[in-house]
Amino acid sequence: MVLEVTAKNLNVKDPAKAELFKATKTWFEIGLDLDGDMRYGAWQIKETIDLTLPPKNTQQERYIMNFDTDVEEVLVEAKLYYYISGGKGDVIHSVSKTLSYDVD
Amino acid sequence: MRIYPTMKIFAILAVAMFALVQTSMAKEADTIDELVAMFDDSKCAECHEQVYKEWQNSWHSKAIVSSLKGMRNFIAVGLAKEWNTPVTKAEVLKCLDCHAPAVNYASEKLAKELAGLIVTSFDKKDTDEGKKAKAQLARLNVGCYSCHHIKATEVAKGLRGEPKKGVIYTGSDVDAGDAHESIQTVDITRSVFCMQCHGVYKAPDGETIKCNTLSGSYQNTYQNHGGSQTCQECHMKKGHLFPGGHDIETVTEGLGFNVEIAQYQHLPGKIAGVKDKKKWVPSAVVNAFIENKTGHRVPDG
Numbered sequence: 009m010v011l012e013v014t015a016k017n018l019n020v021k022d023p024a025k026a027e028l029f030k031a032t033k034t035w036f037e038i039g040l041d042l043d044g045d046m047r048y049g050a051w052q053i054k055e056t057i058d059l060t061l062p063p064k065n066t067q068q069e070r071y072i073m074n075f076d077t078d079v080e081e082v083l084v085e086a087k088l089y090y091y092i093s094g095g096k097g098d099v100i101h102s103v104s105k106t107l108s109y110d111v112d
Numbered sequence: 113m114r115i116y117p118t119m120k121i122f123a124i125l126a127v128a129m130f131a132l133v134q135t136s137m138a139k140e141a142d143t144i145d146e147l148v149a150m151f152d153d154s155k156c157a158e159c160h161e162q163v164y165k166e167w168q169n170s171w172h173s174k175a176i177v178s179s180l181k182g183m184r185n186f187i188a189v190g191l192a193k194e195w196n197t198p199v200t201k202a203e204v205l206k207c208l209d210c211h212a213p214a215v216n217y218a219s220e221k222l223a224k225e226l227a228g229l230i231v232t233s234f235d236k237k238d239t240d241e242g243k244k245a246k247a248q249l250a251r252l253n254v255g256c257y258s259c260h261h262i263k264a265t266e267v268a269k270g271l272r273g274e275p276k277k278g279v280i281y282t283g284s285d286v287d288a289g290d291a292h293e294s295i296q297t298v299d300i301t302r303s304v305f306c307m308q309c310h311g312v313y314k315a316p317d318g319e320t321i322k323c324n325t326l327s328g329s330y331q332n333t334y335q336n337h338g339g340s341q342t343c344q345e346c347h348m349k350k351g352h353l354f355p356g357g358h359d360i361e362t363v364t365e366g367l368g369f370n371v372e373i374a375q376y377q378h379l380p381g382k383i384a385g386v387k388d389k390k391k392w393v394p395s396a397v398v399n400a401f402i403e404n405k406t407g408h409r410v411p412d413g
Contacts, residue, residue, distance in 0.1 A: 009367075009411050013398050035411065039322065050182060051190045051206070053322040060409040061402060063329060064337035066368070071398045074383045077391040086371040086400050090363050090411070098360050101369035109377070109394035 009035040009061065010089040010097065013071050018081040018106070028082065029073045035061045075109075082107045140219040144248055147222065151214045151257035159291055164256075166352040172254035175211045176230070177246055182323070183207045184234035187227050199227045206321050210309035212252035213262040226252075256280075259305075264297060267304050272297070283344075303330060303407075306343040329409035339407055346407065357411065367410065368403030 015029035037060050038046055039053035047053050061067060075082060085104040089097035141147035157164035167173055176183070186207055191197045201215075201223035208215040208226065215223060229245040236242030264281035265272035275281065280292045283301040288294045299305055311327025312320055330343070347354050347362075355362040378393035386393055404410050 011400055011402060013400065015396065037325075037409075037412070049185055049190055050321045050323040051186050051319070052194075054320060056322070056325060058329075058409065060329075060411060061404045062409050063334040063404050063407055064339055065333075066401050066403040069400045069402070071400075073396045073398070074378055074386075075394040075396075077386045077388040077393055079394045082394070082396070084373050084396055084398060086369075086373075086398060088367065088369050088402065090357075090360075090367075092357055098363075100360065100364045100367060103369065103371035103373070105373040107373070107375045107394075107396055109375075111391070111394070 009091070011069055011086065012089065013069075013086045014084070015073050015075070016083045016085075017075075017079055018083055019079075028075050028079065029071070031071050033069050035059060078111055080109055080111050082109070139217055140222075141217055142219045142222055144222070144226075144251060147214055147218055148251050150217055151255065151262070153255035153257060156256040159288070160256075163352050166350065167256070170352060170354045171356075171358060172258075172352075172354060174250065175254040176208070176249045176252055177233075179207075179211060180230060180234045180246070180249075183211070183230050188231050188235075199224050202315075202317065203227075206313070206315045206319060208252075209315075210313060210323075211254070213254065213258040214252060216262060254309075259300065263305075263308060264300060266308055267299055267302070272299070301342065301344055303327075303343045306347075307331075310343070324412050326408045326412050329412070330407050333409065334407045341407055343407065366404070366406040368401070368405055370401040370403070372399045373397075374399075 011033040013029070013031050014027065016023075016026045017028050018026075020026040038057040039048065040055045040057065041047045041052050042054050073084075083104060083106050085102065087099050088101040090100045091097045141150055153164070153167075171178055187199060187204075191199055191203055197203060201218065201220045204223045204227050205215060207230075208223075215226065218226070226249070229249050233242050233245035233249055237246070260280050260282065261275050265275050276293075276295070278293060280288065280294050281297045281300055282294050283297070285296050286294060307327035307330070310324060311330075312322050312325060314320055330339075346366075347356055349355070357363060374397045376395050376397070378395040380392055381389050383393045383395075
């Protein structure tokens with residue numbers, strides 16, 4: 009599961025240049041064998057390092073963004089992705105807000 | 113003269129032993145056809161059409177063919193290369209006791225054949241041979257009999273004993289008439305029933321197999337924080353479809369997402385690298401709150 013938070017300059021058309029901020033947080037587990045080596049095989053894994061989101065738990069992630077002094081309009085988006093097979097991520101929740109700044 | 117009664121007893125015992133061996137041998141299927149016939153789930157559809165349709169669309173119905181990679185690696189890498197251990201029924205059951213519980217009733221020969229089919233269906237998936245192997249394996253799964261008979265008494269074997277021949281164990285009080293004998297059991301409605309397989313699997317020889325660890329977080333975190341819902345209460349909302357991590361609607365329902373985006377202007381001269389140090393700096397603070405509303409950790413793999 010991945011939280012992705014981005015900020016894009018709405019006055020820049022080139023998507024590659026429009027991105028002002030990007031941060032991600034991943035919840036996952038690491039399967040270990042008895043030597044402490046990371047493993048994928050169910051027969052190999054004897055212990056785990058648990059970096060998942062526990063039940064009955066709310067986690068807070070906080071990001072501060074400072075843009076350049078000539079940035080007037082920004083789209084901030086937060087998306088929560090769920091990866092069922094490791095390859096394809098589905099957006100399960102998304103929140104966005106457009107911010108306008110007076111740069112004069 | 114006195115030898116005759118003794119011989120008679122021996123003869124009776126020998127016949128009884130032979131019959132016993134024959135009976136136990138008869139319990140083991142030598143072919144996939146025989147095994148499927150022993151636990152023919154299609155019979156269930158005659159009366160339970162809707163439930164059967166739900167199950168057909170569930171991951172339980174494809175419990176082997178959806179997990180071929182992991183099982184192939186256990187056989188071809190784990191057993192063959194890492195453990196240097198021959199393929200036996202006991203080893204195959206470390207996967208199939210959960211992925212196809214009927215295999216408990218397979219002969220040693222059939223269990224080994226199944227292991228071969230698993231490797232072939234994955235390694236040769238684009239060939240006719242691989243496709244045929246997969247089609248055969250698709251006939252085995254976590255079917256009606258798996259939960260309602262084979263595994264029905266497993267969580268309280270000492271109290272319940274072995275499942276009774278021909279009996280269907282159910283969570284509700286339903287009279288099936290002449291179709292089959294039913295026994296109502298609370299066991300099948302409890303989380304511990306699902307945990308037989310949806311948790312760390314402990315093989316009879318003591319080996320632990322960690323396909324997933326759902327049961328650990330359910331018992332040690334969810335229940336310890338006051339959670340009391342069962343697996344069935346959430347995962348049987350759509351009946352025998354058993355939606356879970358593969359169902360986007362279920363995943364979305366299980367995770368809360370609250371995001372607050374606050375806009376502000378940072379003091380001039382306090383942020384390095386901006387174009388004009390004398391100007392206010394456009395800024396924002398994002399607070400995201402992600403809530404796990406399920407009964408287990410997320411994700412679990």
